[in-house]
Amino acid sequence: MFESLSDRLNETFGRLNRKGRLTEQDVDDAMREVRRALLEADVNFKVVKDFVAAVRERAVGQDVLRSLTPAQTAIGIVNEELVRVLGTDREPLRLPERPPQILMMVGLQGSGKTTHTGKLALQLRKEGRNPLMVAADLQRPAAVNQLQALGKQVNIPVYAEGTTGSSPVTVAVNAVKHAMERGYNPVIIDTAGRLQIDEPLMAELVTIRDRVNPTEILLVADAMTGQEAVGVAQTFHDRLAVTGLILTKMDGDARGGAALSIRAVTGVPIKFIGTGEKLDALEPFYPERLAGRILGMGDVLSLVERAQELTDDKDAERLQNRMIKGQFDLEDFLDQLQKIKKMGPLSQLMEMIPGLGSQMRQAKAQISDDDYKRIEAIILSMTPQERRRPEMVRGRRLNRIARGSGTQRNEVNQLLKQFRDMQGMMAQFGKMAKKGKLPANLPFDF
Amino acid sequence: MVLNRLFRRRAEPDVQVQQGLEKTRRGVFLEITRLFDRSTMDDELYEDLEMLLIQADVGWDVSQRLVEDLRSQVRDRRIVHPTDARELLRNDMVALLELATRNRKVKILQRGVPWVILVVGVNGVGKTTTIAKLAAYHQRFGRSVMLAAGDTFRAAAIDQLQIWGQRLDVPVIAHGPGADPGAVVFDAMQAAHNRGADVLIVDTAGRLHNKTNLMFELGKIRKVMQRHVESAPQEVLLAIDATTGQNGLIQAQEFSKSVAITDIMIAKLDGTAKGGIAFSVAKELGTPISYIGTGEKATDLAEFHPDTYVDSLFFGVGEGL
Ligand SMILES: Nc1nc2c(ncn2[C@@H]2O[C@H](COP(=O)(O)OP(=O)(O)OP(=O)(O)O)[C@@H](O)[C@H]2O)c(=O)[nH]1
Ligand SMILES: Nc1nc2c(ncn2[C@@H]2O[C@H](COP(=O)(O)OP(=O)(O)OP(=O)(O)O)[C@@H](O)[C@H]2O)c(=O)[nH]1
Numbered sequence: 118m119f120e121s122l123s124d125r126l127n128e129t130f131g132r133l134n135r136k137g138r139l140t141e142q143d144v145d146d147a148m149r150e151v152r153r154a155l156l157e158a159d160v161n162f163k164v165v166k167d168f169v170a171a172v173r174e175r176a177v178g179q180d181v182l183r184s185l186t187p188a189q190t191a192i193g194i195v196n197e198e199l200v201r202v203l204g205t206d207r208e209p210l211r212l213p214e215r216p217p218q219i220l221m222m223v224g225l226q227g228s229g230k231t232t233h234t235g236k237l238a239l240q241l242r243k244e245g246r247n248p249l250m251v252a253a254d255l256q257r258p259a260a261v262n263q264l265q266a267l268g269k270q271v272n273i274p275v276y277a278e279g280t281t282g283s284s285p286v287t288v289a290v291n292a293v294k295h296a297m298e299r300g301y302n303p304v305i306i307d308t309a310g311r312l313q314i315d316e317p318l319m320a321e322l323v324t325i326r327d328r329v330n331p332t333e334i335l336l337v338a339d340a341m342t343g344q345e346a347v348g349v350a351q352t353f354h355d356r357l358a359v360t361g362l363i364l365t366k367m368d369g370d371a372r373g374g375a376a377l378s379i380r381a382v383t384g385v386p387i388k389f390i391g392t393g394e395k396l397d398a399l400e401p402f403y404p405e406r407l408a409g410r411i412l413g414m415g416d417v418l419s420l421v422e423r424a425q426e427l428t429d430d431k432d433a434e435r436l437q438n439r440m441i442k443g444q445f446d447l448e449d450f451l452d453q454l455q456k457i458k459k460m461g462p463l464s465q466l467m468e469m470i471p472g473l474g475s476q477m478r479q480a481k482a483q484i485s486d487d488d489y490k491r492i493e494a495i496i497l498s499m500t501p502q503e504r505r506r507p508e509m510v511r512g513r514r515l516n517r518i519a520r521g522s523g524t525q526r527n528e529v530n531q532l533l534k535q536f537r538d539m540q541g542m543m544a545q546f547g548k549m550a551k552k553g554k555l556p557a558n559l560p561f562d563f
Numbered sequence: 564m565v566l567n568r569l570f571r572r573r574a575e576p577d578v579q580v581q582q583g584l585e586k587t588r589r590g591v592f593l594e595i596t597r598l599f600d601r602s603t604m605d606d607e608l609y610e611d612l613e614m615l616l617i618q619a620d621v622g623w624d625v626s627q628r629l630v631e632d633l634r635s636q637v638r639d640r641r642i643v644h645p646t647d648a649r650e651l652l653r654n655d656m657v658a659l660l661e662l663a664t665r666n667r668k669v670k671i672l673q674r675g676v677p678w679v680i681l682v683v684g685v686n687g688v689g690k691t692t693t694i695a696k697l698a699a700y701h702q703r704f705g706r707s708v709m710l711a712a713g714d715t716f717r718a719a720a721i722d723q724l725q726i727w728g729q730r731l732d733v734p735v736i737a738h739g740p741g742a743d744p745g746a747v748v749f750d751a752m753q754a755a756h757n758r759g760a761d762v763l764i765v766d767t768a769g770r771l772h773n774k775t776n777l778m779f780e781l782g783k784i785r786k787v788m789q790r791h792v793e794s795a796p797q798e799v800l801l802a803i804d805a806t807t808g809q810n811g812l813i814q815a816q817e818f819s820k821s822v823a824i825t826d827i828m829i830a831k832l833d834g835t836a837k838g839g840i841a842f843s844v845a846k847e848l849g850t851p852i853s854y855i856g857t858g859e860k861a862t863d864l865a866e867f868h869p870d871t872y873v874d875s876l877f878f879g880v881g882e883g884l
């Protein structure tokens with residue numbers, strides 16, 4: 118179902134390449150593909166409309182049509198625009214010097230508030246602080262026990278009152294007092310999940326906010342959310358003036374378009390992403406990673422990061438340089454594949470490689486070790502020269518490699534094509550880095 | 564009402580569904596009804612329709628298909644009045660869902676053999692709450708129910724189920740946190756058998772469908788059940804959150820691969836999300852959508868009827884009655 122946008126654009130422009138000349142109509146076709154890709158990634162339709170208009174304008178201005186690689190140029194523009202909307206600057210938590218620093222977690226039911234209360238507390242303690250978690254969800258069965266259990270896991274105190282006789286507001290107010298007396302700081306308040314249209318419960322949040330005056334109001338949103346993300350976030354923001362977004366369950370395979378919608382509509386920065394159920398699964402947000410993911414082009418940066426865990430620093434630096442300069446070749450690829458294979462499930466790795474993940478999913482095939490072996494066999498059947506310059510693989514060379522690896526010509530071709538797409542993406546990141554559009558604290562320096 | 568005359572409703576209104584869906588229809592789908600109040604069927608109408616469907620999370624593919632179908636039907640049958648076209652669209656949408664609903668298995672409870680319901684889904688969609696709702700549902704039919712706390716992983720998941728058990732006066736078989744879910748299920752099967760329970764509902768930890776080892780675990784749980792009762796689990800219910808976008812289809816596909824899903828329930832339809840992914844799921848998988856969740860209480864469960872669902876979405880409470 119999900120083909121990557123780069124595949125589709127290549128097809129759109131490729132078809133017309135043969136005609137010799139690209140027209141305005143081709144840009145329209147390309148924009149239709151962009152629109153579709155974003156909608157399939159759950160970006161809100163209104164946001165998509167504005168977004169595509171902006172991309173179209175730039176595409177015409179930058180003469181995508183006269184570019185030698187119109188698909189890559191178009192993707193570059195889409196990617197840059199995505200990153201621009203998602204926010205290029207990292208926004209850390211606002212923790213003013215003077216206590217109390219109060220963080221308030223809000224959101225729909227089941228989005229991950231309680232879990233992320235625990236994750237933030239753990240992270241803040243690692244930074245040398247002395248956090249207190251507050252169980253202000255008196256609604257969901259065992260919500261208090263849940264937070265207490267998390268507290269026990271990481272040995273961080275939880276403020277709780279009995280569920281009878283107290284209200285979320287009094288719990289929050291008393292907890293802050295308690296924290297000031299005992300020297301806990303920051304204070305993280307977990308609240309019950311609620312629908313944004315539930316007026317009494319929204320009013321309750323407003324009361325809590327007004328009584329404790331939080332430094333951060335964090336909207337916790339599920340990465341799998343569809344079109345309604347906009348309505349939800351807008352209402353929470355209107356009522357509470359949300360200061361940050363935490364995007365949870367990013368360890369899944371949702372495209373995460375909801376984040377783009379929320380950011381575009383509210384302007385609220387995305388502060389963290391949640392990548393698992395365990396309390397250490399909290400990561401800073403990198404716009405370029407999400408951009409690639411929304412476009413279904415894999416997560417090159419994560420791939421690099423993993424590779425880096427296995428390679429020594431010097432090796433990694435060399436690799437990065439080759440990547441940005443567009444020199445990353447099949448030799449490097451093979452080397453990385455072999456290293457990363459040691460890192461765990463191959464399917465995860467494949468998901469990160471632009472094109473590969475979606476192709477595999479499209480074929481409804483489980484990515485197995487057989488696939489890996491096939492790819493490895495193909496690359497091993499190539500001469501070192503061919504690996505460095507895959508574009509020379511044609512005709513008889515193609516036949517020889519297919520025979521040598523026990524595969525079909527089209528399989529070899531497919532791999533080469535995917536590899537070209539991947540190179541394109543990497544070069545794109547490289548260009549962005551040169552223009553200073555990547556934040557300084559990337560997992561590696563360009 | 565004019566609407567009523569123009570668009571006769573077919574299904575008996577299901578009050579519970581409609582109340583739950585009231586908010587839903589107030590958004591997008593009421594606009595669908597209005598869309599067809601225009602005087603002519605022009606391109607703009609089709610475009611707006613496509614947008615409204617997309618907005619309801621129906622997804623690009625299915626929206627495209629519904630709009631194209633409508634276009635060609637309008638052409639072939641030379642329809643001029645938008646209200647007639649609306650009738651066609653409604654039929655199309657109902658048909659899509661019915662395709663799947665028809666596959667629904669009739670529950671035949673056998674004496675002395677517990678009817679085992681395994682509830683699965685990604686994290687936080689509403690599995691445990693749905694189990695409480697299902698327990699109440701089966702109790703209303705006079706069936707004795709037992710629950711199994713198969714989520715031993717998430718903090719206080721066992722407590723949560725036990726609180727529901729107390730509220731509904733239903734026994735809960737549980738081990739401690741971190742215990743092997745297979746062992747819990749083994750005991751629960753035994754207990755259900757010994758106590759002659761009619762229905763055993765098994766909770767499982769939320770899991771993302773791309774985690775191979777966790778998905779594999781579901782297969783193991785299934786095998787444990789089958790060691791006791793060959794036909795168990797007679798029902799494997801996948802819970803999907805109505806707020807979920809296009810990932811909902813992938814969830815349904817992947818869970819189906821790991822544990823033969825027999826039924827789907829859509830939770831949280833009391834929110835503003837429209838649950839439009841139901842159409843993709845029905846079209847691609849043909850797995851019946853059997854229930855919807857419309858709130859956080861044990862009574863907030865309704866059976867899913869395509870007619871009523873689509874009608875509620877178009878009209879909502881009151882207007883058509
Ligand atoms: N895979 C994954 N699961 C997560 C993540 N964050 C939370 N979860 C899980 O999602 C489910 C719901 O999380 P909770 O923290 O209970 O959500 P909540 O927002 O507090 O829920 P309510 O209080 O009921 O509104 C639990 O199963 C969590 O383990 C994440 O980043 N990745
Ligand atoms: N509004 C609304 N909330 C619901 C509905 N069903 C469940 N919830 C809420 O959603 C949150 C998560 O529900 P759970 O039943 O704990 O979800 P779960 O799938 O068991 O979660 P995990 O076990 O953590 O994966 C809770 O706050 C429930 O009260 C529903 O139909 N409507």
Ligand SMILES: [Mg+2]
Binds near residue numbers: 231257310
């Ligand atoms: Mg909670």
Ligand SMILES: [Mg+2]
Binds near residue numbers: 691766
């Ligand atoms: Mg649960």
